Every structure is written in structure tokens, then in C-alpha cells.
Amino acid sequence: MNASIPAITTGPLPASSKVHVQGTLHDITVPMRQIEVSDECPLNVYDSSGPYTDIAISIDIAKGLADSRGDWLRHRGDVEEYDGRTITAADNGFAEGERLTPAFPNQRRPMRAVGDRAVTQMAYARAGIITPEMEFVAIRENIGRTQALKEERDGEDFGACIPDFVTPEFVRQEIASGRAIIPANINHRELEPMIIGRNFLVKINANIGNSAVTSSMEEEVEKMVWSIRWGADTVMDLSTGRNIHNIRDWIIRNAPVPIGTVPLYQALEKVGGIAEDLTWEIFRDTLIEQAEQGVDYFTIHAGVRLHMIPLTARRVTGIVSRGGSIMAKWCLHHHRESFLYEHFEEICDICRRYDVSFSLGDGLRPGAIADANDAAQFAELETLGELTKIAWAKDCQVMIEGPGHVPMHKIKANMDKQLEHCHEAPFYTLGPLTTDIAPGYDHITSAIGAAMIGWFGTAMLCYVTPKEHLGLPDRNDVKTGVITYKLAAHAADLAKGHPGARMRDDALSRARFEFRWEDQFNLGLDPDTARSMHDETLPKQAHKVSHFCSMCGPKFCSMKISHDIRAEAEKQDGMQQMAGKFREGGQLYVPVTEPAE
């Protein structure tokens, strides 16, 4: 590949442009995607894709995205720049020469809290402060709600508390209570803030990771850009091996979405992959390293405790979380309590200094239908609840990771127990997969569980790609996983009754009924795939305006016939008058409840 041509996907999605809404409390600009629709008002939709889809912004990954949060942070007066930790060869797995990914060229000095101040969104929220981040997410979450106010609320929210309109004050309250988080490390100044909580839109996460062969910075940044283009709200960088420090820098400096990591992976690399050799000191140093880079949330498997490990002895698939298995091995080898558990307060002290959110890892999640909802899983969940309280006492933001493999009838119990034991901290689940028998289709098996648990109250869904259990996802797999999870999250939003969530469905269905093919493609989650599938059957441009469904042909097109029916009804009597007659119980139109015999 020619190094002078960066392989970053830019440009808007079809028929789309970027629009911006200004804040009123703060000097902020919130981007949205506007989709042009023929004969209708354009539709604004939530947009996680960042500046990459904004034609007004030119992308240079060596410069990184604009520092939009710097002023917000300095304005708070509780942070200081400092020299930061010295990067060591170990941070990049001792890669050198040609094998070393170059450092990101435009480094900023890191920031941290002054003294022992907590600079977390939770700390501000509890102090009654509405931050720019809070107003930003309120504006994003409100898309369509003003218009939706005119319509009756619909949905079943299982005790969630979804407001008609999301005010910045509502955001503040939710964060203060721990029911929502805004993952926003003070060193991730390129961030467009987003919120994760049961009373907000359901979010999705995409996992990315470096390739085994040395890959270029462009390739690694492109994985993130590609994920958010299709709708990933956060991205976890699960890279292992060499160069992970430098790659992480390239990713974060170019990421408009929160970046999560599992610091244990890098710590394990630093001890040559020998779990038993892990120490608190190495782990602690890795946390600071990543906090200074701007990682927005850390998966910390502090809930895996020594006494729980025997509970996995009879499991069909043992421990399937990487972090969980590493910590279990460490605990068992040393016959000691987990250093993550023992040092949890110190971990909190680091996180509050940079506002790194916790994603408390479910190291003992089930990896098979047979292991779902077992003693090991729920023992850990109770510990995660205990840790949540410790973190909250330090003003740290927390979400809780969840399963895994769970049959449908056991999904609700996961949500209910999580709400109870973890005090309504946001839940963040992997699927769950509802069967074990479909390798190659686990994005689908898990989308079923994800949509359901999202409906029940899970705040963020970690995607699963078709390659789950089989291999490394490629570009197409990532896109398939993201789109699949976007539709699952949207199904959950609809069922929860988020005001305005149905606007896009309605716009697309109107386009479908009116044979506006282009609008139908453009309003869908994946316009390119929809268009190419239509082209396979009816390739000609003329068919994009044809007044029949491509599947049935003109004679058998129910929608065409529906239009004929409406036209005929207009001619005969007027459909509305007929409906009126029916309602009045006219002779022809007998009441439905008493069918004529």
C-alpha cells in the first residue's frame, strides 16, 4: 500500500450530511447525521461516526482529531499538565527497528487531577455541576423527542425511567446516582461524549485488535473508523503482543468515541505471558500508562476471587473470559486472593484522577448454555456489586459486564440480579448467545439475546461477529457485527418506548409503501448492502422508481394493490367515510367484535 494514501474511510453515508446543534449552557457543538428524504423532511439520526463523515473536516491521522475538550477541562480548574510516565521498551513489547510502530508524532503532555481531587463526571454530578459533557449527551439523546411529544408513549420499560425529554439536569442526576456513566478520560480530548445508562438509548461496543503480523497505523486506526462508521458507540482495543502502546496512541488520538481496554492484557505481555508472574506493581504502572494515554474505560476483573474458582470445576466450558482465566490462574498458583480485589481502592484512586470509568469484568461469565446462571457467575456478580460501592465512594464511574451464553428463559434473571446486586449501575453484556449450536452465525444467536436483555435494561451491548469462536473477524465481519447489534439495540429502544425511536422505522416504512426505493436504502442501517441486494434482482436504474415490489412483480405486489384499493375506495366513497360508516355500525360494515354470520 502506498504510505502517502491513508487508507481511512471518510465521507458521508449516502444522502447524508452532518448537521450541528449548539448547546445553551455551554459552548458546545453536537454533530448529528441528517438523511435527505424525498418529499419529506430530512431525518436526523444519532451519529457516532465522528468527523470522518463530515466533508468539512479533512482527516490527517498523524495530527489526530481536534482537541475539542481541552477548554472544557481547563475551565474546571482542577487539572494540571505534567510530564507523565516515561514510555519504556516493555510498553511496546520490546519491538524495535522496523517492527516498532512509530510513536504518534503530535503528543500532548498528559493531564491529571490536582492533588486528590476527583475529576470524574460523577464527582461533578454529585456536586450539582452540569458539565459540557452532560449537555452534549443530552442533546444527542434528544433527537426526535420534540416531534415525538405529539404522539402517545408506547413501550414496556421494566421499571426504567425514560423521560419525554432528556434535560442536562436529568443527565446529571443519572450520573450522580450511578445509573449512567459518561466514559471520558480527561486525556481523551478528541472525544464526542456519549452516555451509557438504562434510561438512555441502548449503545453498542465493537472490539478491535491488532493483527498478528505487523500492521500499519492506518490499518489500526481504520478498524476503529470503520466500526464507528456503521454505528459502534464505543470501541474496545483488545490488542495484544507488540506495539500496543503506540497503536493505542494512534487510535485514541483519532477516536471520537470512548476507547476501552483490558489493562491486564498489556500487563501480561510485560511479564512474558506468564500469568503467575503478574504483580500489582506492574499492573498499577500499566493503569497509569493507559490513563495518561486517554483510555476511557478499563475492564478490571476484580470480581474473580480465589474462593470462587472451585465453583467452575464442573462447568462444561470452565472459565471463558481471558482476563478471568488469567486471574484465576494467578490466584490458584499463589493460593492468594486476587491482587485486583485487594488493591481495588488504589485502582479507584487512579481512575478518579483521570476519570477512567470502570467496566467491572465478568471473569466467570458462562461460555455455554449449560453453565448459564450458575453459582460461579452469580457469586462474582455479588462481588461486582460490592466493588461498585467502593468505586462510587471514590466518585468513580462504573458499569458492570455481563454474559455470555444464556438461554432465553434465563436472560431476565441476569438483568434482575444485576440491578439488585449492583445497585442499578449500567449493565454491559456480551450478547448473550441463546444457543451453542450455530458457529458461524453467533452474531445472530447473540443478537436475539442482546435485543432481549437490552429491552430488559442493559445499557450497552458488546457485539459478536460471525467469526466468534472460529477466527479473527475481517472488515466485513466487523461491519456485519456492528449492523447486527445496531438493529438489536434499536429493537430494544423501540420496545422500551424511547420517544422518537420509531421515527426512522416509520420513515423507512412510508418510503417502502410509496416505492421510494432510494429513500428505503438510505434510511436503512446499511444503504450499500440494501442497494446491492436490490440490484441483484432488478439492476436497472428504472427499477429504483418502479411501483412494485421487486420480489413479486406487478401482479402480485401487495403494496401496489393496496394503493389500487385506496384509489378505488376514494372513488367509491372515500375510505374515511367508509371507515366512518363502519364505526357507526352501518348495514354493510358490521362491528368487528360481532362478526356477521
Added chain:
Amino acid sequence: MNASIPAITTGPLPASSKVHVQGTLHDITVPMRQIEVSDECPLNVYDSSGPYTDIAISIDIAKGLADSRGDWLRHRGDVEEYDGRTITAADNGFAEGERLTPAFPNQRRPMRAVGDRAVTQMAYARAGIITPEMEFVAIRENIGRTQALKEERDGEDFGACIPDFVTPEFVRQEIASGRAIIPANINHRELEPMIIGRNFLVKINANIGNSAVTSSMEEEVEKMVWSIRWGADTVMDLSTGRNIHNIRDWIIRNAPVPIGTVPLYQALEKVGGIAEDLTWEIFRDTLIEQAEQGVDYFTIHAGVRLHMIPLTARRVTGIVSRGGSIMAKWCLHHHRESFLYEHFEEICDICRRYDVSFSLGDGLRPGAIADANDAAQFAELETLGELTKIAWAKDCQVMIEGPGHVPMHKIKANMDKQLEHCHEAPFYTLGPLTTDIAPGYDHITSAIGAAMIGWFGTAMLCYVTPKEHLGLPDRNDVKTGVITYKLAAHAADLAKGHPGARMRDDALSRARFEFRWEDQFNLGLDPDTARSMHDETLPKQAHKVSHFCSMCGPKFCSMKISHDIRAEAEKQDGMQQMAGKFREGGQLYVPVTEPAE
């Protein structure tokens, strides 16, 4: 294509062979698929693929499959062979010469009931007779149940009544009560009977149809063979246009699964596509034509009544069922009640003579989230319940078609109302799709709804392919649709708590944990795709026996580490003893409910 090489897919799936179980009440042989598993007993699974996957049987589509049911039927002594209706040029849309698909060469004379006898499974069931068909399905449904008796029952069945063991007598009772049907036209003698009912395994249907260009008989038969190879339990032939009589003959004579049709489509062809020109006489003649061919179930849109049509006036997508829209147009044009509704008893008289089951069509199903659960939909559902009683009075078997597009929170109401209004007749739904915004991914959007409604009690799920709303599915789309629906149906079976349903999940998960890659592929729903995805990341044969997960590599493989942990635990103390210590509240292993501080 060389006509001498039939393009029919035959041969077993990987590591699979056909095994047979003999009946005890009747001289019947029930085929199953047996999957070889290394170091474990082979696993028997339900097999809808028919003789095509049996290496002992050679396929010649010009001969058709063996006449396995002829003796059963003659033994009952209530049927007669007769000359049957004369095939007209109109039956094939006046195709002639090269454009005419040749007639199936080995025609049998059709059978019908003697006099006004009812020869339906329901009539026999009500008379206390256990037919060979009933014993056949009992044996099929019982796969794994003997072994499952050892395990505790699990699942939530929402008031279904799933027995530990399916006896032929239980089948008889379910059919007598109308809670289940065995679609089995007496003229479909090649059939391997299957059952559709809430207390049996969830089934799936695949739709096929002829191509716009003239296609060969092999191509049309292959579509059916391909669908059942991947797991379709029934196939609907939705062909339109020319040659549909002859194509249907080729399909049925080679079909081991029930074939369903929408007779209205052919009737419409006979009147040149002009809905207004349809008459009861033409429709009636078409029913007899198809009943003589052996169609096992008819979709009949008799629930669309004149007075309901105005209820669709304000819908976003009007009427989206082809049959529903055709009938609505007819009703409105003539300002008359539907001839299907008015002649419903006569339709029953035909169906009872051949044992054609009813699939009462949901002509007013919602085609958009906005239209879900509306007055039109539920008015029709009540009428379908009324028609069910009429059909049952004539000893006809009935299932009820359902939606469509329904958000998750409105799905359960569909099931509950169907059970109530339709007196527990089996429900047969299309999805439902849980959002409208993902054209190109509607197999997934609908699998979410299908799995849920299957769990709630739907007996059969009609598949949706990725091309839904966009174009005609090709071979890959059909396979994707079938596998997607198999996993959704299986998710429902697990959640309902069918004894033995989890055996395949457990076997696959054990294989996964023990790095038996070949077993993992072979036990999955789509071994070929699983294998090829694994090959993409780790192509070498050596990796098929490698003791780590292909995604993570050896250092980060949680399952490898789990094995290390178990080995280490054995060494230290023995995992079980440790678990014992823990349970006794030893010093190290503190009780989970009281975490040590």
C-alpha cells in the same frame, strides 16, 4: 447445464449418516441423522432432509421418491383411486412448446375419500385411532428424551404441556384437540410425516418459487432439496406465472416434507392477474387440482372480510399480504363479502376429502412497526378463530398464520390473543420483524422476534431471508434464512424446556472446551461455513487439533488456561476437594454470600 447430470444436492452432511428407528405399533421406519463425535457417543438429531442425505438411496427425480405411505392409506380402507381432474392448459398458464415444463412422467392416479368420509388425521385422532403418521412423528420428536429423563427439567413453557416423552397416544390427543396438526395430504405418499404444535419441537418453513425465466425441473426440485438439507421442516411453493402446475408435480413427487401453497396465486393466474375477475368456481377448481397433486396445506385468506378493509386506511403500509390484498381488492370492487369466507364450509369439504390442512392466512398482518397489533390485524384474528371452529367441525386440521412486523413488547400479546381467539390451534408466524430499519438484515431482525414468539408458543416459524423487501433470494440467501431460523427455533426449544434439546449444545460446547475442532464444526448447524471461517484464520490442518482458540493465540486462550487451572488444581489438592473445603466454610474458601472484607 448438461441435462444428463441432475443438479440435485445429495450426500450426507459432514460426519453424518442416516440411522433408522422402527415403529412398534406400525411397520414404519423413521430416519434420523447421526453425527459421529470423537471420544463420545454419536449424537442423533432430527432430520428433515429426507432420502437425499441417505447414501443407500439413489435419487432419480423423474421417478420421484418412494411411495412409503401408499400401504398405510389403503390399509385404512376409506380411500379410493379415481381418474382425477383433467389438466388444462390454463393450469400451466398456457405455456406451450419449449416454454412448457414437461409433465412429471410417472403420474399416479389420485386418491380421495370414499363418499363423504373424513380422511384427516384429526378424524382418526378423534376416533381414537393412532395412525402410522402419528407414531412416526412421536419417534422423531423423542430424539434425546430417554437420555434427558436422567436430568432435571428446565425451561419456561408459558402454559404449554411438553411431556417428558412423546407417546403416539399423546400425539393422537394433541391432534384430536386441534392443538397440533400433521399436514399430510393422502396424495403426498412420499411424505415423512412431521407435526406442528405448541407441545412439540418448533418447526420452520422455507418459501421457494419459480424464477421469472424458464427454469428446469431440476432447478425447482433442487430449491426444495436445498432448503430441507439445511433444516426446513416444510416448504411453501409460492410460484406464480407459467408452468406452476407441472413444477408443483415435480416438487411434490420428490418432497419428503409437507408442501404448502397459496391456491389464490394460481387462481389469479387463471384470470389473467385481474383480481376482480376471480370467482368461487375457478378457486374451487384450483383447490381440487392442487389437492389431487398432494399439496399438504393451503394458505386460505378467508379472514379478510369486507368490513375490515377500511380499518387499514390509516396504516403506514396498508395491506402487505399478497393474498390479503388480492381479496381486499376483490371485496371492495364487488362490494361483497369475500367468496372465501362465504364458501368456507365447501372449502372444508374439499380439504377433509384429501386431508389438506388449513393455514388460515393473515391477510391483514402488519407490514410495519407502526401497524403492529392494530384493529385490522386483531379483527381478522378473531375471524380466523371463528373459521377454525368451522373447520374443526368438519374434522379438518388447522393452523393460523401470524405477523409480520411487531416490536418486541407487542409480541407476547400476539401469542396470547391467538391462543385465546383461535382455541389453541397451532400458530405459524412470519418472523415477526422487530424493527423496520435494517433492509438486507431482515433475517436477523426477524429471528429476534421468531425466537421470542417460538418461545411463547408459536409452533412453526416462516423464514425470512436477507433479501426480504429487496429482491429474490438466491441459493445462499435461502441457506442463510434456513440456518437463521433453525437457530431461532432451537433457541425457543431450549427456552421452552424440551427435554433433550440441550444435548447438541452440550456436545458442541464440550468439543469447544476440549479443542475438538472437527467435532465443533460437525455438530453445528452449518459445518461448511464454520470450517471455512476457521480456515480463514488458521488454514493448516494442524490447527484443527491445536489446543488453543484461534482468536486469542496460546497465551490468551481462556480455555487453554482453564485446562491449566484444572491441572494445577488437581496437583495442588484436587479441584473437587477444594470445592468441598469451600462448601464446608474452610478458612480460605469463605462463603460467597458473605464476602470477606
